[in-house]
Amino acid sequence: MSNNVGFLVRNYWVEFGSSDALYxxxxxxxxxxxxxxxxxxxxxxxxxxxxxxEYGVPYEKVEQFxxxxxxx
Numbered sequence: 001m002s003n004n005v006g007f008l009v010r011n012y013w014v015e016f017g018s019s020d021a022l023y024x025x026x027x028x029x030x031x032x033x034x035x036x037x038x039x040x041x042x043x044x045x046x047x048x049x050x051x052x053x054e055y056g057v058p059y060e061k062v063e064q065f066x067x068x069x070x071x072x
Contacts, residue, residue: 007049007056026050029072042068 005022006015016022026046030038039046044065048057057065 044068
């Protein structure tokens with residue numbers, strides 16, 4: 001059973017969906033866009049956003065994060 005997950009953006013909670021769907025989204029990026037090397041092409045999305053549950057993307061990396069999302 002998977003739980004719904006989301007992201008806190010400033011003071012707003014944005015729901016993504018199930019934790020399984022979120023993991024599948026990250027896995028698809030890794031497999032299809034990064035040649036199965038997690039974080040090799042999109043380090044901010046794949047490492048900072050995925051692994052840092054408490055803080056997420058640091059403020060000084062927001063512009064690079066936005067660029068990675070646009071590319072994805």
